[in-house]
Amino acid sequence: MELVNINPGKEPGYEMRESLRTFRTNISFCGVDVRVIMFTSSVPDEGKTTVVFNLARALRDSGKKVLIVDSDMRKSVMIQRYHATRPNNQEISGLSHYLSGQKAAADVLYQTNETGIFMTFAGPSVSNPTEMLERKEFEKFIDIGKKYFDYILIDCAPLGAAIDAAVVARVCDGAIMVVEQGGVGARMILENKKQLEASGVRILGAVLNKVRTEGSGYYGHYYKRYYGKYYGKYYTNEKKDKKKSKKKSK
Numbered sequence: 001m002e003l004v005n006i007n008p009g010k011e012p013g014y015e016m017r018e019s020l021r022t023f024r025t026n027i028s029f030c031g032v033d034v035r036v037i038m039f040t041s042s043v044p045d046e047g048k049t050t051v052v053f054n055l056a057r058a059l060r061d062s063g064k065k066v067l068i069v070d071s072d073m074r075k076s077v078m079i080q081r082y083h084a085t086r087p088n089n090q091e092i093s094g095l096s097h098y099l100s101g102q103k104a105a106a107d108v109l110y111q112t113n114e115t116g117i118f119m120t121f122a123g124p125s126v127s128n129p130t131e132m133l134e135r136k137e138f139e140k141f142i143d144i145g146k147k148y149f150d151y152i153l154i155d156c157a158p159l160g161a162a163i164d165a166a167v168v169a170r171v172c173d174g175a176i177m178v179v180e181q182g183g184v185g186a187r188m189i190l191e192n193k194k195q196l197e198a199s200g201v202r203i204l205g206a207v208l209n210k211v212r213t214e215g216s217g218y219y220g221h222y223y224k225r226y227y228g229k230y231y232g233k234y235y236t237n238e239k240k241d242k243k244k245s246k247k248k249s250k
Contacts, residue, residue, distance in 0.1 A: 094123020
């Protein structure tokens with residue numbers, strides 16, 4: 001398996017890591033049969049790709065081997081975002097190369113310099129991404145991945161922009177929607193939820209992303225809660241405990 005060097009930026013801070021651990025725990029509670037998980041959103045720029053990568057890091061930290069698959073063959077930015085490079089500036093092959101028969105599965109599976117995290121990039125943009133994802137080769141590719149990885153996280157195009165995610169859903173054990181706080185209206189979110197339900201995939205939940213909370217620092221901008229009620233309660237109690245300890249110290 002070829003190596004790709006990536007630069008995803010600095011590691012998350014303490015509060016964000018705690019939130020990611022909660023996220024990881026909730027994933028594990030979904031069952032041992034939930035290994036292939038797709039991520040979508042309503043519109044671009046809701047932070048879906050960042051959510052996927054940071055969850056991969058959290059799963060890796062628990063000893064899991066994780067494959068990230070970029071299935072957005074319309075407008076992928078993953079190579080540029082993570083500054084992905086191969087030795088001697090060799091070409092990075094992707095999913096569109098495999099689905100069009102130009103490359104074998106092994107040729108588009110890359111080990112990264114982030115231990116335990118492997119990636120398949122989208123490859124060059126194509127004019128018929130939905131039709132390509134409907135091909136039996138895509139299901140074969142996921143089946144191959146299941147033999148070698150504990151989790152496969154599929155980064156899909158936003159449902160509000162394309163139907164690709166509903167097509168990808170047929171090979172997944174579950175789906176998660178990433179929702180930017182204040183980014184889209186409830187009606188659009190519910191419409192996209194219905195599209196996922198129609199595909200038959202199990203909806204595991206949603207990540208409320210880019211939460212704006214005064215006084216919570218970096219943590220307030222990312223992953224304030226996953227499955228809101230659980231973590232929101234934890235977060236509130238944590239703040240109360242801190243206030244009590246401050247009073248006692250005085």
